[in-house]
Each structure stands twice: as C-alpha cells, then as structure tokens.
Amino acid sequence: MSNSPSFSKISCSPRVTVIGAGKVGSTLAQRIVEKNLADVVLLDIVSGMPQGLALDLMEARGIELHNRQIIGTNDYADSAESDVVVITAGFPRKPGMTRDDLLLTNAKIVVEAAKKALVHSPHAIYIVVTNPLDVMAYLVWQATGLPRDRILGMAGVLDSSRFEAFIAMELGVCHQDVKAMVLGSHGDLMVPFPRYSTVNGVPITELLDTDTIRRLVERTRNGGAEIVQLMQTGGAFFAPASSTCIMVESILLNQSRLLPAAAYLEGEYGLKDIFIGVPCRLGRNGLESIVELNLTDEEISDLHASAQAVRKQIDRAQEIFAGVRR
Numbered sequence: 001m002s003n004s005p006s007f008s009k010i011s012c013s014p015r016v017t018v019i020g021a022g023k024v025g026s027t028l029a030q031r032i033v034e035k036n037l038a039d040v041v042l043l044d045i046v047s048g049m050p051q052g053l054a055l056d057l058m059e060a061r062g063i064e065l066h067n068r069q070i071i072g073t074n075d076y077a078d079s080a081e082s083d084v085v086v087i088t089a090g091f092p093r094k095p096g097m098t099r100d101d102l103l104l105t106n107a108k109i110v111v112e113a114a115k116k117a118l119v120h121s122p123h124a125i126y127i128v129v130t131n132p133l134d135v136m137a138y139l140v141w142q143a144t145g146l147p148r149d150r151i152l153g154m155a156g157v158l159d160s161s162r163f164e165a166f167i168a169m170e171l172g173v174c175h176q177d178v179k180a181m182v183l184g185s186h187g188d189l190m191v192p193f194p195r196y197s198t199v200n201g202v203p204i205t206e207l208l209d210t211d212t213i214r215r216l217v218e219r220t221r222n223g224g225a226e227i228v229q230l231m232q233t234g235g236a237f238f239a240p241a242s243s244t245c246i247m248v249e250s251i252l253l254n255q256s257r258l259l260p261a262a263a264y265l266e267g268e269y270g271l272k273d274i275f276i277g278v279p280c281r282l283g284r285n286g287l288e289s290i291v292e293l294n295l296t297d298e299e300i301s302d303l304h305a306s307a308q309a310v311r312k313q314i315d316r317a318q319e320i321f322a323g324v325r326r
C-alpha cells in the first residue's frame, strides 16, 4: 500500500528511497525534499506509518515551496529505479548499550532490506546508516554482491560535525569556520584527527592545549551515547539526517565532495576486506576515490586499532550468519 499509486518515474527527477521511516529516516526525507534534491520514497515495515508521514510532508510543500513528490509505502516495488537507497531500518540503542549490542537484531533487517531494494533498484548507490554502522555496511556489500563504489556507510560526516561543534563551542568561534575530521569506526575507537582539524585553516593544535583537545576528542567519541543518555528513548536524528543528506547531495549533484565515509578498503591505509571511515570523494557513481593521508605512526596505529574492533564484529557476524555469503 502506498499513499500515491500514480507516483512513477515519469519525470527525470532523481529518486531517493529511504528504508526505515523512523526518526532518522523521516527527518532525512524531509531534508531531501526541502533541499529540492529528489523525489523520496519512504518505506517502512509498519503499515500506514510511512504513508502518513509522506502525506504530512506533501501537505507542507506549498509552504516549503518545493515540487518534490514523497510517497510512503510498505512495498519495495514502489522504490523502483531509485538513484540512491538509504538504509536506516532497524533498532536504535538504549542507554547503557553499545552500538555493537545491536548487531544481532539489525543484521537481518538490513540485509533483507538491501536485497529487496536491489531487485528494484539495481543501479542505485546504497548508503547504510543503521548501527553498528561499519559492520552493517560490510554485510550489505557481502549480501548484495555490489561493487565497492556503490556502497557507503554514513558516520564520519556526523562524527566530524560533532567534533566541529565541540571545537566551536570551546573556542567561542563561528562554527562555519571550523572544519574537523574523524575517521575510523563509528564506535568507541573512532579516530578524531586534531592535526587535520582547523579554524579557518589554523590547526586546533595551535589554538587549544593538549588536555582540552583530549577532552573534546573523548566527547566526540561519546557523542552518540551522550544523546542516547539524555533522551532515554532512541538516539540522535537531526545531525545524522543532515549528515546523510550531504552525502546524498554530493552523489546526486555530482559534487565530488571530500567527505569522511565508511568504505570498503582494498589495501588503503594498510587495511583490507573491511568497511571503515576514510576520506572519500563522492559523486554520481558513488565512491569516486579514497584519499590516503600521510598519517603519523600514532595515527595509523589508532586507525588500525579501530579497524580491529570492526573486524571482531564482522567475524562475529560471519559466525552467526554463516548463510549470508557474497
């Protein structure tokens, strides 16, 4: 059932399917249409819910002044010929849980969603958002058999944006002047890079002392948990939706932006057969290239420690879901 059976690919308007119409998914749908980027298919397993959200968004079009269509549906056929498919379906964590605690519940949901979407959108770029992020992206890559340039995980943009927010708050500077970079896993061992984090080109290592930087790095690593703890039910969704939206935008508009995203590595940074956050250029074909930075021994060692934690969870998933083979 969908709220608009007449919605079809009659125009050359790009189409984005968002699977999971919960907090992140529905906010992302809103961001995409209000930025006038694409028509959106909002898909969820719960009957009536995505249809209601889509109707609500359609009723705001006259005020928000965009012409994008939004349909809500429970049927993957409605997602046909999407240019980008974003997977946000699955459970968020509760206070006291790690993201890895979601592995068992979310793996099946995400793999099934990716396989079903692929039937109808064989040429789409797939962006995974569901946690634990790096492992979910790997399972989607494994289960779909898609080449690595068509599968990305969203986390680095969010983690970097959090680091930027904390730096701007600490220094009392305009947040637009702050650019930061966080790579590695979307977990407790993510790797914020102070050396590559600047205020209008000035590295923060020249503006803040070591202890303060360490405190901001720690707050960034706990950024998701801090919000989960405050909200008690569910986690962050505004910044995650904005972060996903700029990845979608860079792809649809072929902007070739250099954004930190989880990508499948084939030897970059000395890592193989793993999804982890690295600087990626994103354009119309998805992952255009991975930029390899000249890291110090300490930075490389932090990145490898982060990768090792993801590897452990991938191995755990392989044992549990032995049937999910590429």
Ligand SMILES: NC(=O)C1=CN([C@@H]2O[C@H](COP(=O)(O)OP(=O)(O)OC[C@H]3O[C@@H](n4cnc5c(N)ncnc54)[C@H](O)[C@@H]3O)[C@@H](O)[C@H]2O)C=CC1
Binding pocket: 019, 020, 021, 022, 023, 024, 025, 043, 044, 045, 046, 088, 089, 090, 091, 092, 093, 102, 106, 109, 113, 128, 129, 130, 131, 132, 133, 154, 155, 158, 186, 234, 235, 236, 237, 240
């Ligand atoms: N990568 C990142 O940086 C971030 C990841 N997340 C993750 O994104 C996921 C979604 O978070 P929220 O939107 O806050 O959760 P939510 O609970 O608000 O929404 C999840 C939605 O998925 C739907 N769903 C469940 N099974 C489904 C299936 N088989 N097919 C289609 N839809 C299905 C649910 O009905 C629900 O509407 C969580 O795993 C969360 O941890 C959230 C924020 C940031």
Ligand SMILES: O=C([O-])CC(=O)C(=O)O
Binding pocket: 092, 093, 099, 131, 158, 186, 223, 224, 225, 227, 228, 235, 236, 240
């Ligand atoms: O912390 C969570 O569970 C959700 C998430 O990944 C984030 O906000 O970074």
